Amino acid sequence: MTGYDGADVSLSTFLNDAGFDGRSSTVQDALTSEAVADAEKTVSDFKTAIDAVDGLSLAVRTYNNAQEAQIAAGEALDDAQADTLGAITTFENRTGLTLTFSDGTNPVTVDGNQDITTVAEVTDGTNTLLTVANGEFVIEASAADVEGINTLQATLQSEYDAQVAADAAAQAVIDADAALDALDAEVAAEDFVKASDGTTPVDTGLGVANELAAREETLTDLTAAIERFENARSLSNELESLDEAVTDAESAITDSEADGGLGVDLFTSDDVAAGPPATLTVDAGDDVVLFSEELDGVEIQSFASSGEDRLFFGEGFELVELTEAWDATADTGDSAVQEIFWAEASGNLTLYVENKAFAGNASGADDITEIQLTGVSAADIEFSGGYLSAGEPA
Numbered sequence: 001m002t003g004y005d006g007a008d009v010s011l012s013t014f015l016n017d018a019g020f021d022g023r024s025s026t027v028q029d030a031l032t033s034e035a036v037a038d039a040e041k042t043v044s045d046f047k048t049a050i051d052a053v054d055g056l057s058l059a060v061r062t063y064n065n066a067q068e069a070q071i072a073a074g075e076a077l078d079d080a081q082a083d084t085l086g087a088i089t090t091f092e093n094r095t096g097l098t099l100t101f102s103d104g105t106n107p108v109t110v111d112g113n114q115d116i117t118t119v120a121e122v123t124d125g126t127n128t129l130l131t132v133a134n135g136e137f138v139i140e141a142s143a144a145d146v147e148g149i150n151t152l153q154a155t156l157q158s159e160y161d162a163q164v165a166a167d168a169a170a171q172a173v174i175d176a177d178a179a180l181d182a183l184d185a186e187v188a189a190e191d192f193v194k195a196s197d198g199t200t201p202v203d204t205g206l207g208v209a210n211e212l213a214a215r216e217e218t219l220t221d222l223t224a225a226i227e228r229f230e231n232a233r234s235l236s237n238e239l240e241s242l243d244e245a246v247t248d249a250e251s252a253i254t255d256s257e258a259d260g261g262l263g264v265d266l267f268t269s270d271d272v273a274a275g276p277p278a279t280l281t282v283d284a285g286d287d288v289v290l291f292s293e294e295l296d297g298v299e300i301q302s303f304a305s306s307g308e309d310r311l312f313f314g315e316g317f318e319l320v321e322l323t324e325a326w327d328a329t330a331d332t333g334d335s336a337v338q339e340i341f342w343a344e345a346s347g348n349l350t351l352y353v354e355n356k357a358f359a360g361n362a363s364g365a366d367d368i369t370e371i372q373l374t375g376v377s378a379a380d381i382e383f384s385g386g387y388l389s390a391g392e393p394a
Contacts (some may be wrong), residue, residue: 039219063176073169080162087155097124180205269294304391319383
Protein backbone atom coordinates (compact mmCIF):
# COMPACT_ATOMS: atom_id res chain seq x y z
CA MET A 1 0.00 0.00 0.00
CA THR A 2 1.50 3.35 -1.00
CA GLY A 3 0.55 7.00 -1.18
CA TYR A 4 -0.09 8.21 2.36
CA ASP A 5 0.24 11.94 1.65
CA GLY A 6 3.85 12.05 2.85
CA ALA A 7 3.23 10.27 6.16
CA ASP A 8 5.31 7.33 4.99
CA VAL A 9 8.07 9.67 3.80
CA SER A 10 8.57 11.31 7.21
CA LEU A 11 8.49 7.92 8.92
CA SER A 12 11.00 6.43 6.49
CA THR A 13 13.33 9.27 7.48
CA PHE A 14 12.99 8.33 11.15
CA LEU A 15 13.64 4.69 10.34
CA ASN A 16 16.40 5.45 7.83
CA ASP A 17 14.62 3.12 5.40
CA ALA A 18 14.04 4.66 1.98
CA GLY A 19 12.06 1.59 0.91
CA PHE A 20 9.62 1.73 3.83
CA ASP A 21 6.76 2.86 1.59
CA GLY A 22 6.94 -0.35 -0.44
CA ARG A 23 7.01 -2.73 2.53
CA SER A 24 4.02 -4.88 3.42
CA SER A 25 1.85 -3.76 6.34
CA THR A 26 3.24 -6.61 8.46
CA VAL A 27 6.84 -5.55 7.83
CA GLN A 28 5.98 -1.88 8.36
CA ASP A 29 4.41 -2.67 11.73
CA ALA A 30 7.41 -4.77 12.75
CA LEU A 31 9.83 -1.99 11.78
CA THR A 32 7.90 0.69 13.67
CA SER A 33 7.59 -1.50 16.77
CA GLU A 34 11.31 -2.17 16.73
CA ALA A 35 12.06 1.54 16.27
CA VAL A 36 9.90 2.49 19.26
CA ALA A 37 11.53 -0.21 21.41
CA ASP A 38 14.99 1.07 20.44
CA ALA A 39 14.06 4.69 21.19
CA GLU A 40 12.56 3.73 24.54
CA LYS A 41 15.70 1.77 25.42
CA THR A 42 17.86 4.76 24.45
CA VAL A 43 15.94 6.88 26.96
CA SER A 44 15.82 4.26 29.72
CA ASP A 45 19.54 3.41 29.42
CA PHE A 46 20.44 7.08 29.67
CA LYS A 47 18.23 7.50 32.72
CA THR A 48 19.91 4.50 34.33
CA ALA A 49 23.31 6.09 33.78
CA ILE A 50 22.02 9.36 35.25
CA ASP A 51 20.72 7.56 38.33
CA ALA A 52 24.24 6.21 38.94
CA VAL A 53 25.59 9.72 39.60
CA ASP A 54 24.62 10.94 43.06
CA GLY A 55 22.20 13.88 42.89
CA LEU A 56 22.20 14.10 39.08
CA SER A 57 18.75 12.60 38.51
CA LEU A 58 17.11 15.11 40.85
CA ALA A 59 19.08 18.00 39.35
CA VAL A 60 18.11 17.00 35.77
CA ARG A 61 14.47 16.52 36.68
CA THR A 62 14.38 19.86 38.50
CA TYR A 63 15.98 21.64 35.54
CA ASN A 64 13.66 20.10 32.94
CA ASN A 65 10.60 20.83 35.06
CA ALA A 66 11.79 24.40 35.54
CA GLN A 67 12.18 24.83 31.79
CA GLU A 68 8.66 23.54 31.14
CA ALA A 69 7.30 25.86 33.82
CA GLN A 70 9.16 28.80 32.29
CA ILE A 71 7.65 28.10 28.86
CA ALA A 72 4.15 27.88 30.34
CA ALA A 73 4.65 31.08 32.34
CA GLY A 74 5.92 32.88 29.24
CA GLU A 75 2.86 31.86 27.26
CA ALA A 76 0.57 32.99 30.08
CA LEU A 77 2.38 36.34 30.19
CA ASP A 78 2.00 36.79 26.41
CA ASP A 79 -1.74 36.20 26.75
CA ALA A 80 -1.98 38.62 29.68
CA GLN A 81 -0.08 41.35 27.80
CA ALA A 82 -2.42 40.95 24.83
CA ASP A 83 -5.42 41.17 27.17
CA THR A 84 -4.03 44.38 28.60
CA LEU A 85 -3.74 46.01 25.18
CA GLY A 86 -7.32 45.03 24.44
CA ALA A 87 -8.56 46.32 27.80
CA ILE A 88 -6.78 49.67 27.29
CA THR A 89 -8.33 50.11 23.84
CA THR A 90 -11.79 49.23 25.15
CA PHE A 91 -11.44 51.59 28.12
CA GLU A 92 -10.22 54.51 26.01
CA ASN A 93 -12.94 54.02 23.40
CA ARG A 94 -15.62 53.83 26.06
CA THR A 95 -14.49 56.83 28.12
CA GLY A 96 -12.75 59.04 25.58
CA LEU A 97 -9.75 59.18 27.94
CA THR A 98 -6.13 58.51 26.98
CA LEU A 99 -4.22 56.44 29.50
CA THR A 100 -0.61 57.09 30.45
CA PHE A 101 1.60 54.76 32.49
CA SER A 102 4.63 55.76 34.54
CA ASP A 103 7.03 54.40 37.13
CA GLY A 104 6.31 57.48 39.21
CA THR A 105 8.88 59.57 37.38
CA ASN A 106 9.28 58.38 33.81
CA PRO A 107 6.75 57.08 31.29
CA VAL A 108 6.37 53.32 30.81
CA THR A 109 5.58 52.22 27.28
CA VAL A 110 2.75 49.69 27.13
CA ASP A 111 3.03 48.00 23.73
CA GLY A 112 2.60 44.29 24.45
CA ASN A 113 6.22 43.80 25.53
CA GLN A 114 6.13 45.83 28.73
CA ASP A 115 7.21 44.82 32.20
CA ILE A 116 4.07 45.89 34.02
CA THR A 117 5.80 45.54 37.41
CA THR A 118 7.65 48.80 36.69
CA VAL A 119 4.36 50.74 36.61
CA ALA A 120 3.63 52.85 39.67
CA GLU A 121 0.60 54.81 38.47
CA VAL A 122 -1.92 55.09 35.66
CA THR A 123 -3.40 58.46 34.75
CA ASP A 124 -5.62 60.01 32.09
CA GLY A 125 -2.97 62.68 31.53
CA THR A 126 -4.41 64.84 34.29
CA ASN A 127 -5.95 62.70 36.99
CA THR A 128 -4.51 59.61 38.65
CA LEU A 129 -6.79 56.61 38.09
CA LEU A 130 -4.77 53.76 39.61
CA THR A 131 -1.67 53.38 41.73
CA VAL A 132 0.41 50.31 42.51
CA ALA A 133 1.19 49.38 46.10
CA ASN A 134 2.81 46.14 47.22
CA GLY A 135 2.12 44.51 43.86
CA GLU A 136 -1.56 45.52 43.80
CA PHE A 137 -3.25 47.90 41.37
CA VAL A 138 -5.52 50.13 43.46
CA ILE A 139 -8.31 52.29 42.06
CA GLU A 140 -8.15 55.86 43.32
CA ALA A 141 -11.27 56.94 45.17
CA SER A 142 -11.81 59.79 42.72
CA ALA A 143 -11.85 57.28 39.84
CA ALA A 144 -14.16 54.72 41.42
CA ASP A 145 -17.11 55.73 39.25
CA VAL A 146 -15.22 55.88 35.94
CA GLU A 147 -16.88 53.49 33.50
CA GLY A 148 -14.86 50.32 32.94
CA ILE A 149 -12.26 51.08 35.64
CA ASN A 150 -12.86 47.79 37.47
CA THR A 151 -12.28 45.70 34.35
CA LEU A 152 -9.15 47.68 33.56
CA GLN A 153 -7.83 47.19 37.10
CA ALA A 154 -8.48 43.43 37.02
CA THR A 155 -6.75 43.05 33.65
CA LEU A 156 -3.68 45.01 34.73
CA GLN A 157 -3.50 43.00 37.94
CA SER A 158 -3.65 39.74 35.98
CA GLU A 159 -0.72 40.84 33.86
CA TYR A 160 1.22 41.93 36.96
CA ASP A 161 0.70 38.50 38.53
CA ALA A 162 1.69 36.78 35.27
CA GLN A 163 4.87 38.87 35.08
CA VAL A 164 5.81 37.96 38.66
CA ALA A 165 5.22 34.28 37.86
CA ALA A 166 7.32 34.50 34.68
CA ASP A 167 10.17 36.19 36.57
CA ALA A 168 10.05 33.49 39.23
CA ALA A 169 10.07 30.77 36.58
CA ALA A 170 13.10 32.32 34.89
CA GLN A 171 14.95 32.46 38.20
CA ALA A 172 14.07 28.82 38.89
CA VAL A 173 15.77 27.85 35.61
CA ILE A 174 18.87 29.81 36.59
CA ASP A 175 18.96 28.10 39.99
CA ALA A 176 18.45 24.65 38.44
CA ASP A 177 21.20 25.37 35.91
CA ALA A 178 23.56 26.26 38.74
CA ALA A 179 22.73 23.00 40.51
CA LEU A 180 23.64 21.10 37.33
CA ASP A 181 26.88 23.05 36.95
CA ALA A 182 27.87 21.92 40.45
CA LEU A 183 27.85 18.34 39.17
CA ASP A 184 30.07 18.93 36.12
CA ALA A 185 33.06 17.15 37.62
CA GLU A 186 31.05 14.03 38.46
CA VAL A 187 29.48 14.00 34.99
CA ALA A 188 32.84 14.40 33.25
CA ALA A 189 34.10 11.32 35.06
CA GLU A 190 31.36 9.19 33.46
CA ASP A 191 30.90 8.00 29.87
CA PHE A 192 27.84 9.98 28.75
CA VAL A 193 27.63 10.36 24.95
CA LYS A 194 25.21 11.82 22.45
CA ALA A 195 22.70 9.38 20.93
CA SER A 196 23.02 11.13 17.57
CA ASP A 197 26.45 9.63 16.88
CA GLY A 198 27.19 7.45 19.91
CA THR A 199 30.64 8.98 20.39
CA THR A 200 30.46 12.70 21.18
CA PRO A 201 30.97 13.05 24.94
CA VAL A 202 28.48 14.79 27.19
CA ASP A 203 30.59 16.09 30.03
CA THR A 204 28.49 18.70 31.86
CA GLY A 205 25.38 18.50 34.01
CA LEU A 206 23.51 20.83 31.67
CA GLY A 207 24.63 18.75 28.71
CA VAL A 208 23.16 15.63 30.33
CA ALA A 209 19.83 17.38 30.92
CA ASN A 210 19.71 18.57 27.31
CA GLU A 211 20.69 15.13 25.97
CA LEU A 212 17.93 13.44 27.96
CA ALA A 213 15.42 15.99 26.66
CA ALA A 214 16.64 15.37 23.09
CA ARG A 215 16.25 11.59 23.44
CA GLU A 216 12.76 11.96 24.90
CA GLU A 217 11.82 14.38 22.11
CA THR A 218 13.03 11.87 19.51
CA LEU A 219 10.81 9.20 21.06
CA THR A 220 7.84 11.57 21.14
CA ASP A 221 8.38 12.63 17.52
CA LEU A 222 8.74 9.00 16.44
CA THR A 223 5.50 7.90 18.07
CA ALA A 224 3.71 10.92 16.58
CA ALA A 225 5.05 10.06 13.11
CA ILE A 226 3.89 6.46 13.53
CA GLU A 227 0.43 7.62 14.57
CA ARG A 228 0.19 9.91 11.53
CA PHE A 229 1.36 7.09 9.29
CA GLU A 230 -1.10 4.55 10.71
CA ASN A 231 -3.98 7.02 10.35
CA ALA A 232 -2.97 7.74 6.75
CA ARG A 233 -2.57 4.05 5.97
CA SER A 234 -6.00 3.31 7.41
CA LEU A 235 -7.52 6.09 5.31
CA SER A 236 -5.72 4.79 2.23
CA ASN A 237 -7.16 1.33 2.85
CA GLU A 238 -10.64 2.78 3.26
CA LEU A 239 -10.28 4.74 0.02
CA GLU A 240 -9.11 1.62 -1.78
CA SER A 241 -12.14 -0.27 -0.51
CA LEU A 242 -14.37 2.58 -1.61
CA ASP A 243 -12.76 2.61 -5.06
CA GLU A 244 -13.36 -1.11 -5.32
CA ALA A 245 -17.00 -0.64 -4.33
CA VAL A 246 -17.43 2.07 -6.96
CA THR A 247 -15.82 -0.17 -9.57
CA ASP A 248 -18.12 -3.05 -8.59
CA ALA A 249 -21.16 -0.76 -8.80
CA GLU A 250 -20.15 0.50 -12.23
CA SER A 251 -19.58 -3.07 -13.40
CA ALA A 252 -23.06 -4.00 -12.17
CA ILE A 253 -24.42 -1.30 -14.47
CA THR A 254 -22.25 -1.68 -17.54
CA ASP A 255 -21.65 -5.47 -17.63
CA SER A 256 -23.84 -7.40 -20.01
CA GLU A 257 -26.99 -9.02 -18.71
CA ALA A 258 -25.34 -12.40 -19.34
CA ASP A 259 -22.61 -11.37 -16.89
CA GLY A 260 -25.14 -10.24 -14.30
CA GLY A 261 -25.12 -6.53 -15.16
CA LEU A 262 -27.66 -4.17 -16.65
CA GLY A 263 -25.87 -4.04 -19.98
CA VAL A 264 -26.20 -0.27 -20.36
CA ASP A 265 -23.91 2.70 -20.92
CA LEU A 266 -22.93 4.75 -17.86
CA PHE A 267 -22.73 8.53 -17.76
CA THR A 268 -21.43 10.72 -14.91
CA SER A 269 -20.60 14.37 -14.31
CA ASP A 270 -17.32 13.69 -16.14
CA ASP A 271 -19.34 13.52 -19.34
CA VAL A 272 -20.80 17.03 -19.00
CA ALA A 273 -19.96 19.45 -21.80
CA ALA A 274 -19.20 23.00 -20.68
CA GLY A 275 -21.82 25.63 -21.46
CA PRO A 276 -23.62 27.72 -21.02
CA PRO A 277 -25.75 25.83 -20.66
CA ALA A 278 -23.77 22.82 -19.44
CA THR A 279 -25.13 19.71 -21.09
CA LEU A 280 -24.89 15.94 -20.80
CA THR A 281 -26.09 14.03 -23.85
CA VAL A 282 -26.92 10.34 -23.51
CA ASP A 283 -26.57 8.09 -26.53
CA ALA A 284 -28.87 5.69 -28.35
CA GLY A 285 -29.79 2.59 -26.41
CA ASP A 286 -30.30 2.07 -22.72
CA ASP A 287 -28.28 4.40 -20.46
CA VAL A 288 -27.81 5.18 -16.78
CA VAL A 289 -26.76 8.60 -15.48
CA LEU A 290 -25.27 8.65 -11.98
CA PHE A 291 -26.58 11.57 -9.94
CA SER A 292 -24.09 13.81 -8.14
CA GLU A 293 -24.12 17.39 -6.90
CA GLU A 294 -21.74 18.21 -9.79
CA LEU A 295 -24.76 17.93 -12.12
CA ASP A 296 -26.20 21.18 -10.73
CA GLY A 297 -27.30 23.42 -13.56
CA VAL A 298 -26.87 20.68 -16.19
CA GLU A 299 -29.34 19.96 -19.01
CA ILE A 300 -29.54 16.24 -19.77
CA GLN A 301 -30.38 15.92 -23.45
CA SER A 302 -31.77 13.01 -25.51
CA PHE A 303 -32.99 11.40 -22.27
CA ALA A 304 -35.36 8.53 -23.25
CA SER A 305 -35.33 9.59 -26.90
CA SER A 306 -33.96 6.17 -27.92
CA GLY A 307 -34.13 3.33 -25.44
CA GLU A 308 -34.79 3.30 -21.70
CA ASP A 309 -32.70 5.84 -19.82
CA ARG A 310 -32.38 6.01 -16.07
CA LEU A 311 -31.11 8.64 -13.63
CA PHE A 312 -29.80 6.86 -10.54
CA PHE A 313 -30.11 8.66 -7.18
CA GLY A 314 -29.90 5.77 -4.72
CA GLU A 315 -32.20 4.53 -2.00
CA GLY A 316 -33.94 6.91 0.39
CA PHE A 317 -35.19 9.57 -2.02
CA GLU A 318 -38.83 10.43 -2.61
CA LEU A 319 -40.19 12.08 -5.77
CA VAL A 320 -42.47 15.04 -5.01
CA GLU A 321 -44.44 17.24 -7.41
CA LEU A 322 -44.18 20.98 -6.79
CA THR A 323 -47.56 22.65 -6.40
CA GLU A 324 -46.17 26.15 -6.94
CA ALA A 325 -43.11 27.84 -8.42
CA TRP A 326 -39.81 26.65 -6.94
CA ASP A 327 -38.27 28.90 -4.27
CA ALA A 328 -35.04 27.68 -2.70
CA THR A 329 -35.63 29.84 0.38
CA ALA A 330 -39.20 28.66 0.94
CA ASP A 331 -40.25 25.94 3.38
CA THR A 332 -40.84 23.03 1.00
CA GLY A 333 -41.35 19.33 1.67
CA ASP A 334 -40.53 17.17 4.68
CA SER A 335 -37.36 18.16 6.57
CA ALA A 336 -36.86 14.54 7.64
CA VAL A 337 -36.96 13.09 4.10
CA GLN A 338 -34.54 13.58 1.20
CA GLU A 339 -36.72 14.60 -1.72
CA ILE A 340 -36.58 15.18 -5.46
CA PHE A 341 -38.99 17.95 -6.33
CA TRP A 342 -40.12 18.19 -9.95
CA ALA A 343 -41.88 20.72 -12.13
CA GLU A 344 -42.81 20.52 -15.81
CA ALA A 345 -42.66 23.54 -18.08
CA SER A 346 -42.28 24.14 -21.83
CA GLY A 347 -41.87 20.44 -22.57
CA ASN A 348 -39.01 19.96 -20.10
CA LEU A 349 -38.88 18.38 -16.66
CA THR A 350 -36.84 20.19 -14.02
CA LEU A 351 -35.64 18.33 -10.93
CA TYR A 352 -34.68 20.03 -7.67
CA VAL A 353 -32.74 17.44 -5.67
CA GLU A 354 -32.08 17.92 -1.97
CA ASN A 355 -28.43 17.44 -1.09
CA LYS A 356 -29.56 17.13 2.53
CA ALA A 357 -32.94 16.07 3.89
CA PHE A 358 -33.70 19.55 5.24
CA ALA A 359 -32.55 21.39 2.09
CA GLY A 360 -36.10 22.19 0.96
CA ASN A 361 -36.85 23.91 4.22
CA ALA A 362 -35.59 27.45 3.69
CA SER A 363 -31.92 26.46 3.60
CA GLY A 364 -30.85 28.02 0.30
CA ALA A 365 -29.93 27.19 -3.29
CA ASP A 366 -26.52 25.79 -2.35
CA ASP A 367 -28.24 22.78 -0.78
CA ILE A 368 -30.18 21.96 -3.97
CA THR A 369 -28.96 20.34 -7.21
CA GLU A 370 -31.05 21.50 -10.18
CA ILE A 371 -31.19 19.27 -13.28
CA GLN A 372 -33.26 19.69 -16.42
CA LEU A 373 -34.40 16.70 -18.48
CA THR A 374 -34.88 18.23 -21.92
CA GLY A 375 -37.94 17.06 -23.82
CA VAL A 376 -39.22 14.90 -20.96
CA SER A 377 -42.68 15.21 -19.44
CA ALA A 378 -43.96 14.02 -16.07
CA ALA A 379 -46.15 11.47 -17.77
CA ASP A 380 -43.03 9.79 -19.21
CA ILE A 381 -41.25 9.04 -15.94
CA GLU A 382 -41.31 6.37 -13.28
CA PHE A 383 -39.45 6.38 -9.98
CA SER A 384 -38.54 3.14 -8.22
CA GLY A 385 -35.60 1.66 -6.37
CA GLY A 386 -33.66 4.90 -6.50
CA TYR A 387 -33.98 5.15 -10.31
CA LEU A 388 -35.90 7.79 -12.24
CA SER A 389 -36.56 6.15 -15.61
CA ALA A 390 -38.23 7.01 -18.90
CA GLY A 391 -38.52 5.44 -22.34
CA GLU A 392 -38.76 1.88 -23.60
CA PRO A 393 -35.88 -0.63 -23.43
CA ALA A 394 -33.92 -0.79 -26.65
